[in-house]
Amino acid sequence: MAIWTPEQIETVLDRILLKVQKPGRYTGGELNQIVKAWEQVKTKIALIFPDIYDLGLPNLGLTILYDEINRREDALAERAYAPWTDMENQMRSLGMPLYSLESKHPLQEFDILAFTLPYESLYTNVLNILDLAGLPVLAEERDERHPLVIAGGHAAFNPEPMSPFIDAFAIGEGEEIIHDIIEVYRAWKQSGQSRETLWLSLAGIPGMYVPRLYEVEYHPDGTVKRIAPKSKEAPLPIVKRIVAQLPPPVTRFIVPSIDIVHNRIPIEIMRGCTRGCRFCHAGMVTRPVRERPVEEILQAIETALEATGYEEVGLLSLASSDYTHIQELVEAVTQQFGDQKITVSLPSLRIESFSVELMKGLKSLKPSGGFTLAPEAASERMRRVINKFIPHEQILETAREIFAHGWTTIKLYFMIGHPEETLEDVQAIIDLCHAVLREGRRICGGRAKVHAGVSTFIPKPHTPFQWVSADTMEQIQAKQALLQQGLRGQGFKLNWVDPKVTLHEAWLSRGDRRIGQVILRAWQLGAKFDAWQEHFNFDLWLQAFAECHLDPAFYSHRKRDLDEVLPWSHISIAVRPSYLKQEYQNSLTGTLRDDCRGHCYACGILPTFNDLRAKTPDEAWKCPPVRRKTPIREKATA
Template structure:
């Protein structure tokens, strides 16, 4: 445990939650920095409480620290009170384990989970004294890298990173660390190191690619500017999840994390093919962990951390082909160890009484179903593949098991949406309320149905990437209309701010020129844009004007089906032809079967080298 400097002690005495910045939590890894070859700072560009909820950080933290000569530490975006004290007392941003500034590390890595965190990345670099732009950093500075889902369109942040990781990090990040170690020992300059890193599958070096634009502002081409650099970067994946056991010893937060529980990832990918869902496309192909490994790792994790709640995480946990076996194995010890189970990503169409019984042996948590759209026509457009009868059945089971509250997720602003679809959201919620009171056991008890409505944002690598986003005024009109359609006090409506969704849409489909806008907005004081009290939409509009760019060009303009996009050179495995086919089916309100029933030919199986499923053995086919 390193000591605190007088300046840091003073700063900690003046902030609201000093536990965010002290380190020393159970599960921390400490090493002698004089006896390691590679030091990496894993940075999450949001507060400690949010970053410590991120399972990806836990996976990579344990994986890298298994190497005797590597040391991975953690850093988070300090809250405004601590940021102010650090600037006043000239305390550079540091990692929690060693208290060393980020500038002293070999690698500084950021996880890009959400577009509105981009200014926090710049704030963290600035607090560290590290130049923001990659072109201003030579060998004296750490290698600045990024990973996470936003890298599928890396371009808005391309100017700030030396390396960006496309795909899954388990093998890729270890290869990056090994190459950095080799380069340090051989005395490579930065150019030589970047050339070597560019040979690693999934590694994208933005400075090695030139972007040309058409007179109307669209991208004309993205081409390598050095020999030996791939024309397209193909994402890295883990073919066999069982080859990488889940973490068995989390760092247990000192300040309560948003998701403060043991978590085990049970599968990757998704079989569903929802046309709005970026994660369901970019994490393909579908891969499962074995029930024995899940159960054994989970028990060790709960024992090591002391957690009494275990979450089985994935995009759609109830789609695991052996979920009942997993739950049976977990319940073989969970009740005895007083550990409760939660399945946060259940699908209403395969929700069952058996699942309820097997996940409520210790305590009962809330239920959430993602209906996404209020009418069957629109659910078919987005390929949700659920019906009102299935929603009704799921809610009936929940109510019969004693649940008195249900949360329903919806989106508004979906392609082809009408006001009738918006009214359908309220109608669906009302039908759930009516269902509850139609049951005999409901007498004397109240029900609460919460509808949470997000503004749809078209994302890269989805069939809806070609669609324009609803304008802010239209979204506001739809929000007002929805509220007017709700007539029961048993229904609570939550909805998102349309201004943040508009900006999210700009950066989701934006190009490299937006780096100027992000830096300009940051210099004007933009950070913590995910927090309502700090988000200033007018400041962003002013930054766009100063940079001579029109935000409407990026999110209010449909893309041509043959248009070169800012992410055309980044291959997540799903083919362009598949996206076009699914987009055209959406316009006809035609559905596509889930992957485990019939192959839709998305192209992701090339990453496995063979079929994703054995359809001859699949009873669903």
């Protein structure tokens, strides 16, 4: 691919943008974007979200990195997203490379390309972006002439499927590690040494995984025999990075010139979760819990409102109602911003930590729309299995309060396919939805509605369920058919996930390094935008597996032995494998764990990061003050 100048790209854009949907995706120039003098900055980084602009712009992880990097005088960060198919066709027909929005420089002119991988269905888009940039998709085919390609995000906690394409993975939180990467890269570039020297230097950064420095051996049955470093400089395990205390939140958000999926100010009020739901990947990999002070959140909202003109604020976390000062925060937001008529949303509310007082405060901040709750399972037996025990009557009482305070729609999120689940447990979802609708009709008549969102469980890495198998296509279809039959008629709305999509995610999230060849072949056959229904091609993926002589069921439907070396065993989330095994065994007996804010169960987080915690104010970490192991306590049943 020929080298294009920014001026050439600008000229061509003037000709082709009228031929594509939403030209604003490709122009840049938004309010609050940062454009630095290209020639005056030493290290240039392209932050890439491997899906369209509409989804990528509001991604908080890349927003944080954009702010962190651009605060440095010696570095710049610019953005790139996957072009939609109409724009890609125009670019390929002209031989035009993918470029950054800020300066229109081709991606191949950057020093570092940094991808975020929040979910697995973006993998083929990464390959497509590298190809559109004029770069070899395989890491082994790139050399000193090419940018360093790195990746991070939640999907990177099992980096093996994407390891043939990525030079280095940042495991864990990015606020600090990105600066370490910049320093190492700059020193290497000035030294003039070989690319291999860069790999070794990157491996010396805590939390960095460089795949080419490790070799994987397999047993004859296809399971992993061992994952071993090739060099003494390569650590084992690779322990995730965290920040000891959440830094002040971003406030100068880029304001898009077109409509996107979230037009709001996202303020992270808390990171991590202490509930210990056994299916939840995010809850395990983001430990420990760290909270922001109320005053810092209020100041961030005020500054962001002035800087953006947005009218909605999202107070984000995995479990917003578990934030220690949630009532105080809602009251303060109401008092300080109530006359500005802004909308404040609190996603991820938990039934257990919900209160009437909180509901009243939310009503004044968000006067319309539905109310979302996530029981995840409807039978009390299944709630014990997954460690999300909520008495049946508590759910109905919460629903009554919601309807009584003026909401007419309740959205209930469930998951089918949990370990040990039966059709009776699925029927319980139907029964609970009907019970909630009856409560709504008793209070607000025919206006009451229940929307059920039902996803399908996937055994994720680094969770207590990482050893179990996923449901087969036939099992998922039978459960969904039961739901479709039972949740029809006035007042109900049901959303579910295509079983093929579920199996695709299971293959990629649980895969080993050999899955990389399947991803490559699928992309060569035409796979991209796998997260989009109109583009996802299940049969194409089956063809890729067949051509690579791999069995997809080996990854999705095979139960793992508790002593098996898992493809992600060399990646440490600082939660002990013995703790995860114990939690899996607890699931088999329906034994519950309480919220660990007051009772330490020795998961491993505290001793791993003890030095960081010692430097952090006590109020920031929501963990017990003393590391100790206490007996498992059963919650009271209904």
